Amino acid sequence: MTLDRWLSRLPLDSPSAFMKQVPTIVGFAIAALIAALPNGVPITNAPLFLAGIALVVVATVFSLIIPWRHLHPEWAVVIPVLSLLAVGLLRLGTGSSASPFVVLTLLPFVWIASEAGRINILIASLTTFVVLLAPLVVDGATRSAGDVVRAFFSPVIYLIVAIVINEIAHRMRVQLAAAREAGDRQETLLAQAVQAQDELVLNEARLKTANRLIQSIWNAVTEQSVIGTDLDGLIDVWNPGAEKMLGLTEKQVLDGKYHIIDFHLSSELAERLQDMDARFTTVSSTDDFSALVDTVRAGSADVRDWTYVRPDGKRVVVQVAATPRIDENGHRVGFIFVATDMTEAREFARLKDEFVGLISHELRTPLSSILGYLELLRDDDEDPLSEEQLQYLAVAERNAHRLLRLVGDLLFTAQVESGRFPLDIKDVELNTVVAASVESARPVAANAGVTLVAEVPDHTVDVRGDTLRLGQAVDNLVSNALKFTPSGGTVTVALRHEGDEAVIAVRDTGIGIPAVELSQLSQRFFRASTATRNAVPGVGLGLTITKAIVTAHGGRLDIASEEGVGTSISIVLPVETPRPVTEAIPHVEVAP
């Protein structure tokens, strides 16, 4: 083992009481050795000499056996104090003032002075003062003037040295504490850095997983084109769906600096700009690109039908959802256009329209014959029918009309299903609509023995809508209410304003609808169990149609019912429609 490695094992940076005592022990051992030599320092007082040796041994034993670190560490100063007194005894035993062993004083003195606390300066100085002054007391008769001066002068010097040592030790302790604190801080920072690195690795793994997922989704979207542009419309995102739909690869588009409007029909863009201008929308500029994104710039997503034009000239009918593209700071940096090929959907709608038209013709034509010839029978003045025959005729006519209504309802439902039924949007005075419905239902109500009440306010309630369709909706509700209300009951049709909404509430005192069936009421062909149980005629299309009409006007149906008490169905319509109804409700056409 090398000296360096041996020394490195010594706990010199944090010495125990015993380690601090070692230099004193060594000093005493050397002194004892010198005193024992034949020509060494003579022992003038053997008891004091031995007492000094014994005292330093006791101090050393204390340093070994007492667990100073666990007690009050500052009390360990007792050991150098005892050692200092031992030096005093040693000195008295080896020539008193003339003893060369006074130099041993330095070892415990430095220990005491270097301990923390100013009190140790006093302890070191006073103990040293006692040691140095002892010969004067013990050898009082033999002291010289020089001895006296040295005895009083030396403690003063020791006091100054004690102050200096204490201060230096204090500063070193402060620096050591600061160094330790810095070390601790560095350790903490290192631990944090390691943790941050671990999190970074974890996040990187997550990011890779997310990127792979996005990439998979991105590659999987082959039936919709996703095109991203900057704020000016220059394309910088082009998915596989766009490649398939428009016949250009991502590289071709990005290298070719294509603009989104390069794939649009210019006539459609011009038409849209004209339309925007006509409707005083928030047209921020009038370039072609604005036709695509003006609504998005105003803060809303925009879903609209367009025609894409491929580089080979082929056209693709698409429905495009345009949305803002947002960066990590929430700023809009461009636009995203997600387009769905509507070619098949349009063809399907066209076929459905054709089918509806065909059915319309094929069902109405025989009904036309039936009703027409029945009327001829009734109007035959030359050979009039008997009363009984006229009654039979009335039954046939009533059922033919019923069939005609059913055909009409079915056709209308088919139009609603296909998302295409015409609305003639104008200013509508609901007071007139409600009054007309109530008046036309009065004969039926009278026959059924039901009281029909209209509650219409004096002021007019106006909305934007289709008069005929809204009338049809109210007719349906009133007709239903009359059918479901037993004789002696009451049907009330109330019109009122509620905030920004107009409400037409049709209340009856009828058989009601079970609560569990309320949500199914507006489904096609659904009939409430109370209706089938009470054999109320109908096929379950009235509310479907009513709901479709109301929804197309941007309104809603509120339904409340209690079995055996009655039902209240309200048509709630917006009074002010800031945008044309077609904008608010997709797939509804407005008649020119």
Place this chain on the structure above:
Amino acid sequence: MSERKRVVIADDDDDIRGLMTIAANRAGVEIVAAVDNGSAALAAVQAGGIDLAVLDISMPGLNGVEVAEAIRADDGTRSTLILMVSASVQLLTDHGVVADRSDSFIVKPFSPRVLSTRIREMLELGEPA
């Protein structure tokens, strides 16, 4: 007694055509032709002297709209009044059929009484004797 107004009727459904014929007879007009297709109807109108053509829209060959366009395009027949009949309101209102190509329209199912009255109104005839 003034000369009776001359009318051509066209509908591919025999029963409906019969009903139209009865209604027209009750209006007191002369039925020059009651045919089941557009081409025959156009030929009858182009033969001249026809005051009113009652045309169903959905017919084989030339449909009612095409017959009406041909009548309007011909100087010799432009003055002939056209009454369009269809089971589909949409067919009547789409593409300006009523506005551009006919003078009046009636929706199936129609009342023979109403058709008779409409024919008399269009031809400015008085009440039947």
